[in-house]
Amino acid sequence: MAKSMLLVCRQSPWSGSGAREALDIALAGGAFDLPVSLLFLDDGVLQLATAQQAAAVQQKDLSANLRALPMFGVDELYVDQRSLDARGLSAEALDLPVTPLDDAALRTLLDRFDLLVTL
Amino acid sequence: MTTLHLLSHSPVGDDRFDSCLRLLGSRDGVLLTGDATYALRGDSLPARELAALPKGFPLFALDEDLHARGLSAPAHCTVVDYPGFVELCGRFDKVNGWL
Amino acid sequence: MSSIDVEGRSIALDKDGYLVRLDDWSPAVAAALAEREGLALQTAHWEILDLLRAFYAEFQLSPATRPLIKYVALKLGPEKGNSLHLNHLFQGTPAKLAAKLAGLPKPSNCL
Incomplete structure (x- = not known):
């Protein structure tokens, strides 16, 4: 049985390579049928905001790539409600379907996985 | 499962420290290295938050990083060297490095 | 790097035979690439x-x-x-x- 992994994505899409690296891990894991899930935390929730235009700064379209996660078998996507609140985002108006969790649910989530990778 | 949270960024002006403390599990531990050891500084807000953790909470700090910053650890924090760091990583089920 | 000629145009390919410029693609280019692989597209x-x-x-x-x-x-x-x-x-x-x-x-x- 492969070890389950939770990727904790904490970086904004525009702050450097962290967001992209986390996505690449998720896609590679999914391509090999590994049990990978994602949690968006802190500035990482900004990856889920709508209407972002990567082409304006000559970057690859992270939003479109994130929408491919279910095709790669990465279906469990979670987001920290408090991080959303602090940044004026609503869980109902994000770029892809994610499950918002409160602090208690997040503690249970982090406990459940064999491996945590925070980027 | 038990998790050792590894912090290395300054607790001030960065979300890592706050998010880590907010999401700590009841059996987790925290190891402060690098600029995260500033969280032990005197009467600072992060130091007060660490002091407010439950009694006996597994809190550790890396000796040389403390020393380099002219800091000393309070009684509720265990100071470890690098071999101690490695031993700690094996003592918990998993390690979460807040990169 | 190599290239193929399709309908009078030279199409640049990378070392693995993928298009260098994605907007060079056309059905005729696909057919020419397939032919290089010994494949007739159905x-x-x-x-x-x-x-x-x-x-x-x-x-x-x-x-x-x-x-x-x-x-x-x-x-x-x-x-x-x-x-x-x-x-x-x-x-x-x-x-x-x-x-x-x-x-x-x-x-x-x-x-």
Whole structure:
């Protein structure tokens, strides 16, 4: 049985390579049928905001790539409600379907996985 | 499962420290290295938050990083060297490095 | 780097035979690329190439084998979205070869 992994994505899409690296891990894991899930935390929730235009700064379209996660078998996507609140985002108006969790649910989530990778 | 949270960024002006403390599990531990050891500084807000953790909470700090910053650890924090760091990583089920 | 001539135009290819400029693609380019691989494109190939181009338009990346199978199954049904059918059409390496013929970048999460 492969070890389950939770990727904790904490970086904004525009702050450097962290967001992209986390996505690449998720896609590679999914391509090999590994049990990978994602949690968006802190500035990482900004990856889920709508209407972002990567082409304006000559970057690859992270939003479109994130929408491919279910095709790669990465279906469990979670987001920290408090991080959303602090940044004026609503869980109902994000770029892809994610499950918002409160602090208690997040503690249970982090406990459940064999491996945590925070980027 | 038990998790050792590894912090290395300054607790001030960065979300890592706050998010880590907010999401700590009841059996987790925290190891402060690098600029995260500033969280032990005197009467600072992060130091007060660490002091407010439950009694006996597994809190550790890396000796040389403390020393380099002219800091000393309070009684509720265990100071470890690098071999101690490695031993700690094996003592918990998993390690979460807040990169 | 190499190139192929299609309808009087020289099309640049990378060392693995993928298009250097993705907007060089046309059905005639796909047919010429397929010929280099010893493949004559039939209707069954074209419907997969069309799907791959739709996948890329939607997600901005080339699928590895598993997501390709999943996407084809979703759009065309399980009788076409399975590894047997896709391997048969694309010489056993559907993610790589079909991406090449559809004018997509080489899939990065694919051995």
